Amino acid sequence: MFWVFLRLGLVSFGGPIAHIGYFRREFVEKRRWLTDARYAELVALCQVLPGPTSSQVGMALGLARAGLGGMLAAWLGFTLPSALIMISLGSWTRHAELVQDAYWVQGLQLAAVAVVAQALWSMTRSLCPDWQRKVLAGVVAALALVLPLALAQIILLLVCGALGALFARTPESLGDTAGLPEVPARTAQAALVLLVLALVLLPVANPELAGGTVGTFARYFRVGALVFGGGHVVLPLLEASVVATGAIPEHTFLAGYGAAQAVPGPLFTFAGFLGSAANTAPNGPWGGLVALVAIFAPSFLLVTVALPVWRFLRTHPGVGRALVGINAAVVGLLLAAWLNPLVAGTIRGPADALIALAGAWVLIRWSWPPWLVVLGTLLGAAAEHLI
Secondary structure (H helix, E strand, C coil), X not given: CHHHHHHHHHHCCCCHHHHHHHHHHHHHHHCCCCCHHHHHHHHHHHHXXXXXXXXXXXXXXXXXXXXXXXXXXXXXXXXXXXXXHHHHHHHCHHHHHHHCCXXXXXXXXXXXXXXXXXXXXXXXXXXXXXXXXXXXXXXXXXXXXXXXXXXXHHHHHHHHHHHHHHHCCCCCCCCCCCCCCCCCHHHHHHHHHHHHHHHHHHHHCCHHHHCHHHHHHHHHHHHHHHCECCHHHHHHHHHHHHHCCCCCCHHHHHHHHHHHHHCCCCHHHHHHHHHHHCCCCCCHHHHHHHHHHHHHHHHHHHHHHHHHHHHHHCCCHHHHHHHHXXXXXXXXXXXXXXXXXXXXXXXXXXXXHHHHHHHHHHHHHHCCCHHHHHHHHHHHHHHHHHC
């Protein structure tokens, strides 16, 4: 499990939405650990939980295949490459700005555009086979573009679930739980107790009063437990936690955010940069490690608590019908995120569009491996830069 996710952590460029595409290709298409419908369920469930959606999906996949050890190994493998880079950059912050606006960063982003386009193509065929679900996905995408808020995404998932419960047919696979993680009741209960205790007790450890490792852990744990939407949504909370308090200068914060855009793996490893670049102890590698563990800790607990509840609820016929609408909504949200910020923030002209289109074509038509597409888009971006 560790090696599978480590390979993904080394090549999964493009941010949270691209990771969903990489995961789908690896675990649905290549390894066939679960179906498109089961995968969409996990994506939808993690979408409504606080924390980084793509990392939580990876945790759930690891949990489904190899228990709690697999969950930890999946997170560690996927997070390790970017964590090492970001903690190192935080310790030597003068190097962080070198990765901003480089042409090779553009090449990596173009690869992400192609990978998500391929995921969209395949998931639309699987989860939206009729015109009604295609229309529903299109409406969700349009609304998500107009209202790019984490709360709006949750509302859209709930509304589409309600529409599915009212109008969809009960799926034949209602009782099929293949690919869904199974968590022992005692483990889920222990995770719930830990989560409640942490949320109640850690605010007492005010970072400005407690200081040290406990205060740093409390600061980043609260951010990880409160951010809905993951990825870029974490930015304002982190800025309020470290820039406003004087722990990190604003220019260092922005330089680190630029670096986080260029590395593979989860964007939440930005916390490792901030912890290692802090003005006060703990900083350096230890401060980065404390911040990194703290911001991901709520996700471990939330996924462990939520999965057995979902496993029980989904066996109800009404919930089974709701999943039909929720799956269509997931496709719509994926389309919206692909259009903005991925396409809108990456495609700068006809040459970029042609490179991304070629990457998507070879993925869809000839099933090229993603690493080869990454290499091709890097060469394309380099040629465009030289011309």
